[in-house]
Amino acid sequence: MKMKKKKNMTTHNFYAPWEYEKEEFDLDEKSKKGLQLKKGGCFKSKFYKDENVRYIYQLDYNPKIEDPLQYRESFEEQGWQFINSTFNGWHYFRKLYVEGMAESEMKIYTDKQSLYEMQGRWMRLIGIVTILYFIMAIAYLIMGVLSKETTILIEGIIFVVLFLTFGMGIISVNRRRNGKTAGFVPPVKPVFLLTFATLFVIMGMLFFGFYHATIHEENFTLVNLADENTPWSGGTFTVDRKGTYELNLDFSDEGGAMTVVIQDINGSVVYKNNADSCRVDGWELKLEKGTYQTFYTFTFDEGSTESQVKVDMEINK
Amino acid sequence: MSVKINMSVKNEPLTESYFYILLCLYQNPSHGYKIMQDTERLSENTVTIGSGTMYGATVNMLKKGWITETSSNNPEDKRKRLYELTSSGKEILEEEIERLKRLIRGSEIILKGDDK
Numbered sequence: 001m002k003m004k005k006k007k008n009m010t011t012h013n014f015y016a017p018w019e020y021e022k023e024e025f026d027l028d029e030k031s032k033k034g035l036q037l038k039k040g041g042c043f044k045s046k047f048y049k050d051e052n053v054r055y056i057y058q059l060d061y062n063p064k065i066e067d068p069l070q071y072r073e074s075f076e077e078q079g080w081q082f083i084n085s086t087f088n089g090w091h092y093f094r095k096l097y098v099e100g101m102a103e104s105e106m107k108i109y110t111d112k113q114s115l116y117e118m119q120g121r122w123m124r125l126i127g128i129v130t131i132l133y134f135i136m137a138i139a140y141l142i143m144g145v146l147s148k149e150t151t152i153l154i155e156g157i158i159f160v161v162l163f164l165t166f167g168m169g170i171i172s173v174n175r176r177r178n179g180k181t182a183g184f185v186p187p188v189k190p191v192f193l194l195t196f197a198t199l200f201v202i203m204g205m206l207f208f209g210f211y212h213a214t215i216h217e218e219n220f221t222l223v224n225l226a227d228e229n230t231p232w233s234g235g236t237f238t239v240d241r242k243g244t245y246e247l248n249l250d251f252s253d254e255g256g257a258m259t260v261v262i263q264d265i266n267g268s269v270v271y272k273n274n275a276d277s278c279r280v281d282g283w284e285l286k287l288e289k290g291t292y293q294t295f296y297t298f299t300f301d302e303g304s305t306e307s308q309v310k311v312d313m314e315i316n317k
Numbered sequence: 318m319s320v321k322i323n324m325s326v327k328n329e330p331l332t333e334s335y336f337y338i339l340l341c342l343y344q345n346p347s348h349g350y351k352i353m354q355d356t357e358r359l360s361e362n363t364v365t366i367g368s369g370t371m372y373g374a375t376v377n378m379l380k381k382g383w384i385t386e387t388s389s390n391n392p393e394d395k396r397k398r399l400y401e402l403t404s405s406g407k408e409i410l411e412e413e414i415e416r417l418k419r420l421i422r423g424s425e426i427i428l429k430g431d432d433k
Contacts, residue, residue, distance in 0.1 A: 058369075060369050066376075070372070070375075070376075070398060071372055073349070073398060074349055074368050074369075074371050074372035074375070075368040075369075075372070077348075077349050077350040077353075077368075078350065078353065078367070078368045078371075080368050093368075102365075104365035104367065105365070107367050108367045108368045108369035108370070109367055109369045109370050110334070110364075110365050110366055110367035110369075110370045111332055111333065111334050111366075111370055113332050113334070114334065114367075114369060114370040114373045114374065115369075115370075117373055118369065118373070
């Protein structure tokens with residue numbers, strides 16, 4: 001007999017619970033090519049090379065096994081070799097493939113009731129996760145629209161994609177139970193890779209400050225104002241996190257001069273500018289967490305008949 | 318997801334797997350593999366009980382109290398896990414057999430054309 005050196009191989013694959021039959025099929029195919037499962041996992045599986053045997057594989061889901069010995073015996077007495085269990089309750093079994101094996105010998109679930117019981121155990125969990133994704137999607141989309149922040153909107157879209165993928169997964173199981181074809185379900189691996197990559201990029205952008213989000217905007221034009229010495233309140237805005245913010249300001253007062261003031265809730269001035277017209281780009285504003293207010297005071301030269309004030313302000317993260 | 322069955326209502330018909338497991342235990346205690354083989358023989362090879370199905374069914378029936386675990390007096394079988402029918406399991410099986418007999422009796426009346 002030829003002694004073959006065993007070579008190990010690790011694959012990183014991810015299957016959704018409703019894709020467990022796909023995983024069984026992939027394992028069968030690998031075994032045909034001489035790659036035998038050593039340890040199965042949710043994110044990582046180990047294989048070894050042995051071209052002299054061929055196995056068929058079955059996955060079981062049962063996170064609550066009271067008597068592991070009784071469990072394993074039930075499988076071993078029918079020629080199923082236990083490989084390993086995952087942390088979350090999936091169990092891998094294999095059986096030596098024999099030419100002309102009966103279909104029923106290749107399955108661990110041989111009636112609908114027991115098969116549905118097994119599927120039901122993970123379907124309940126998937127159902128809860130799907131509902132959570134739905135709630136997150138709605139919450140992020142609403143927050144995104146209200147705050148006009150692109151990052152929150154993108155996160156909302158990610159949760160919409162996850163919700164749709166999981167929802168379609170559940171629908172496909174039910175369709176097959178009713179004797180229909182599974183229908184289209186986005187494959188989970190690329191969906192997960194895409195969502196995690198997007199989240200990673202957003203987090204990185206926020207962390208390194210590449211991303212500029214506008215936290216406050218004021219844009220208005222006023223005509224025919226009376227001479228006013230009492231400050232005219234522009235608006236309020238809230239800073240969630242202490243840090244350096246960027247002020248872009250463009251104002252002009254035809255026929256007079258104006259003062260722009262930004263102050264915090266206690267009345268301390270954090271920014272002040274007095275001019276006929278002025279343009280400020282990228283002024284660094286050091287702001288603490290809290291609420292701020294903008295004020296404008298306008299003065300007009302005597303005899304000026306037409307007055308027009310234009311303000312365009314933007315505060316960025 | 319499991320539906321609680323109101324005990325005052327008639328028992329649900331048993332699945333073929335449940336029925337054959339109880340049937341195989343009617344005369345003597347038996348173990349999983351023997352139950353599987355007997356089921357194939359008795360059903361004329363139309364019913365097989367896979368490992369997952371067998372495990373689920375025995376765990377459920379142990380919980381319901383239809384069967385219990387027992388050990389064998391036979392030294393050859395000492396290591397094997399034996400299942401024994403309880404009185405409530407026996408009752409369930411007998412009720413089911415009565416129900417099936419009724420089905421057959423009714424069917425035969427129709428098939429023979431004896432219905433008035």
